[in-house]
Amino acid sequence: MTGTLPSLDYSFRRLVNILGPERVSRSPMERLMHSHDFASLPKIALLQWKMIPDFVVVPKTVEEVSRLVEFAFEAGLPIIPRGGGSGLVGGAVPNRGGILVDMRRMDRIGAVDPERRLLTVQAGRAWKEIADFAAARGMFLPIAPLGAPASTLGGWFANGGVGIGSYKYGDARDIVTDMQVVLPSGEALRTADGTVDLSVAFGNLNPAFFGSEGTIGLIVEATLQLAPKPEALVPLTYSFKDLWSAREVPGTIAGSDLEPYNVAVMDPVHLAFMRTVRPETPDPQALVNVSLDGPKDEVAAAAAELDALLGGLGGKKLGEDVAKAQWDGRFDLYPARRITGGLVLTETEFPTPAYVEMLRRAARVARRLRMQVAVNSFLVDRNTVAVNPYFLMEEDSPLGPTALAFVKKFGDVAFALGGHPEGLGLFTAFNFPKMHKGATGIYEAVKTQLDPHRKVNPGKMTEVWTRYDLPIVNVIPPEIMGFGLDVAAFLRRLKPTSDRYVKIPGGPR
Known part of the structure; x- marks a missing residue:
């Protein structure tokens, strides 16, 4: 339970003793x-969780x-x-206040082994910075998240990373040879023997933290195996x-x-959103x-094969300038937040054969929710x-937060088709079972x-903990979380008009 004001004052002094005054903040803005x-997130969420850390x-x-x-612990x-x-x-959002540990200053790059292409990095370094560091030394970081400049x-x-490059090189587990982790006891643990090559099967604890x-x-x-x-x-x-x-x-x-490095399919709605704030889209x-x-x-041979393959499906190859612009903008996908001030992105995984049916059901869910x-x-x-999928949300509109129902309904589509949502946290823990x-x-x-x-x-x-450390109201059963979003979906269907932020040629989407 978060302490009283006097105990928080004492905690602040203790934290300053550990880190110094410049690296501990109680500033309302910082928190x-x-x-x-x-x-x-809708502001009503603050009634359920104490998301502002102490x-x-x-x-x-x-x-x-x-x-x-x-x-x-003390x-x-x-x-x-x-x-x-x-x-x-x-x-990474508090539910009962507490101490939020911003890891971004733990960004030191340690040992570099060019011969074995191993790189040891503190956990607060951004993936794009790691990729740039490796590239400058003739090495290649083969995978990166879509949010690599910040992630x-x-x-x-810890989020279960798959992203750009995963199709050919695997996920984050496949390039981490060893980690150092601080356990809840305060003990620092090494998860594996960093001297052992990943290509050889050996026991390690890395997957436990993935x-x-x-x-x-x-x-x-973590120590990374580069290419x-x-x-x-x-x-x-x-x-x-x-x-x-x-669709095919x-x-x-x-x-x-x-065996391409990466394959992405971008929705016309996405381009319309982007074009609103990036006219060159x-x-x-x-x-x-x-x-x-x-x-x-x-x-060159793979490109020729790909031209024939996608040309046979009705695709038209665009110029090198367009392809380069798309590649250069691969980490800048969501500037459309500026349109309404709110944007919600949900991540899911589907079996590849279910992709076509997923498109049908995604369109149906969006249509029913008037989104x-x-x-x-x-x-x-x-x-x-x-x-x-992502959508815009007007946080200050009375019915704006009901758009979050799409997250639940699309997650249901994923489960129905043999897939699942990605990530667990305050807002999706109801998916765990x-x-x-x-x-x-x-x-x-x-x-x-x-x-x-x-x-x-x-x-x-x-x-799912609430902000209240009291019997009965201290935990929200997963079923209640899901039920709340089902109620939001019902309210969306009563909405007299559909959300239409951009026009799409060929009709509404």
Whole structure:
């Protein structure tokens, strides 16, 4: 339970003793800035959760993180790790105040082994910065999150990172050889033997923290296995009339012998949103962006095969300038937030064969909820497509927050088609039983063993804590969370008009 004012005053003095006054803040503005992640939230959420932390602290060393965790236990305060704030589901947002640990000053790059292409980095470094550092030394970071300029090493790993490059090179687990993690006890643990090559099977604890959302420990450092810098990396862009016209693209590429670096399908609604704030954006159409890497002759041969493959589906190859602009803008996908001030993005994964049916159902959900939704997607591997719909939300409108119903309804579509939403946190913990089925008891046992006092990022996985540490009202059952969003969906259907922020040629979407 968050303490009284006198105890918070004492805690502030203790925190200053650990870090110094310049790296501990009680500033209302500073705390407010750390009370949300990328997702837009209605103000009514503050009635349910105390999302504004009591303190924001900025450690620089593993020892400081250990001391902070030990003190949080002593003071009876929750401790919440936070990276770049690019998450979508409240995984790094407090629910009962406490100590928010901003990891971004833990950004030191340590050992570099050019011969084995190993790079040791503190967990607060952004992925794009790591990629740029590697590229400047002739090495290649093969995968990166869509939010790479802000997303941190530890944050994306803890979120279960798949992203750009995953189709060819795998997910974040496949490039992390070793980590250092501070456990809820304050002990610093190494998860593996960093001297062992990843290509050889060996026991390690890395997977235990992959997708753990910072609930069983704070990742403070990792050693990455980089790749040789490819001789060529060529982006290609193909145009289709609309998303439905491009419906066979993911399955066709996945079923071919091609091994592209990245494959993304962009919705015309997305381009219309973008064009509103970026006039140089192409006219609304479905764009298929494919990147190829490797030796120049192999890339040229793959490009010719891809031209024939997508041309046979009705795709029109666009110029190199368009393809380059799409590649250069791969991390800048959501400036449309400026249109309304609010934007909500949800991440899901579907079996590749279910992609066509997903498009049908996504359009149906958007139509029923009277919403305009951009449905972008990218191939994770031959069997899986990540679908990342987003929509605009007017936070100050009485019915604006009811748009969050789309997150629940589209998640239901994912489950129905053999997929699932990505990420767990304050706003999506109700998905845990469906996502992990019989694993609830296993996770509870692990959490209890490592964090028996529930102090490290608590109340966001198998249960949802409220801001009230009182019997009966201290926890929201997952079913109640889901029911609330179902009620929001009902209210959306009563809305007299549909949201139409942009015009799409060929009719409303």
